[in-house]
Each structure stands twice: as C-alpha cells, then as structure tokens.
Amino acid sequence: MPISITTARGRYNVGIAAPLENSNDAIRLTLALERADGIERVVLRCRIAPSLAGAAPADELAARLAGWIERDFESIREAALKTIRSERRLHEFSFDAANPGPF
Numbered sequence: 001m002p003i004s005i006t007t008a009r010g011r012y013n014v015g016i017a018a019p020l021e022n023s024n025d026a027i028r029l030t031l032a033l034e035r036a037d038g039i040e041r042v043v044l045r046c047r048i049a050p051s052l053a054g055a056a057p058a059d060e061l062a063a064r065l066a067g068w069i070e071r072d073f074e075s076i077r078e079a080a081l082k083t084i085r086s087e088r089r090l091h092e093f094s095f096d097a098a099n100p101g102p103f
Contacts, residue, residue, distance in 0.1 A: 003063055004036070005070040011036040012073075014066045017043050020058040027053045029061050030090065033069065033077065044080040049096040052103035068102035 002013035018030035027048045034041045046065055053061060069076055076093070083091035095101040 003066040005066055007070065007073040009035065014062060014069060016058050016062055026050065029058060031062060031065065042077055042080050043090055045090045045092045047092050047094045048103065051097065052095055052100060064102045
C-alpha cells in the first residue's frame with residue numbers, strides 16, 4: 001500500500017517498485033515516488049546495511065524512508081532524475097553506520 005507524503009510540489013505516493021533484494025552486504029529497496037495526479041513518477045533505489053534494517057519487511061522500511069524523503073524531497077528528487085537522465089540507471093542512496101539516514 002502506498003504511503004502518502006506532502007511536498008512543495010504536491011502530494012506524492014511512495015510505493016515499493018520491485019521486490020526487496022537481500023544479500024550479505026546490503027538490502028536493496030526500490031521505491032517509486034508518484035505524484036498523486038499521476039503527472040510525475042520518479043524511481044530510486046536504497047541500499048541499506050543489514051545491521052540498520054534488521055528483519056524489517058519492505059513496507060516497514062519504505063515507511064521509514066518516506067519521512068526522510070519528505071524532509072529532503074527536492075534534493076532526493078533532483079539526484080534521482082539527474083542519474084536517470086544522464087546515466088540511464090537508478091540513483092542509489094546508501095545507508096550504513098557512517099550514514100544511517102532515517103535508521
């Protein structure tokens with residue numbers, strides 16, 4: 001179920017865009033940010049250290065990330081769009097002991 005956030009650009013739904021990927025060194029969660037009126041969709045990936053994520057399911061991780069996205073929406077959106085346009089790949093935000101972000 002999408003999580004709704006409010007930004008200066010309007011209301012966005014934060015949803016899980018791909019199944020959670022687990023490996024020994026990281027958990028990868030792909031999120032889609034879609035404006036409520038459907039005019040824009042931005043996809044990004046979050047790489048989370050297992051020590052930060054624990055055994056949390058994907059929807060719980062997405063809920064924690066939604067608050068972080070809402071607080072810094074403009075810079076997150078711009079970084080994701082820039083990477084998609086210039087490098088033709090998803091931008092990956094990394095969270096670990098040095099950069100715990102919302103964890």
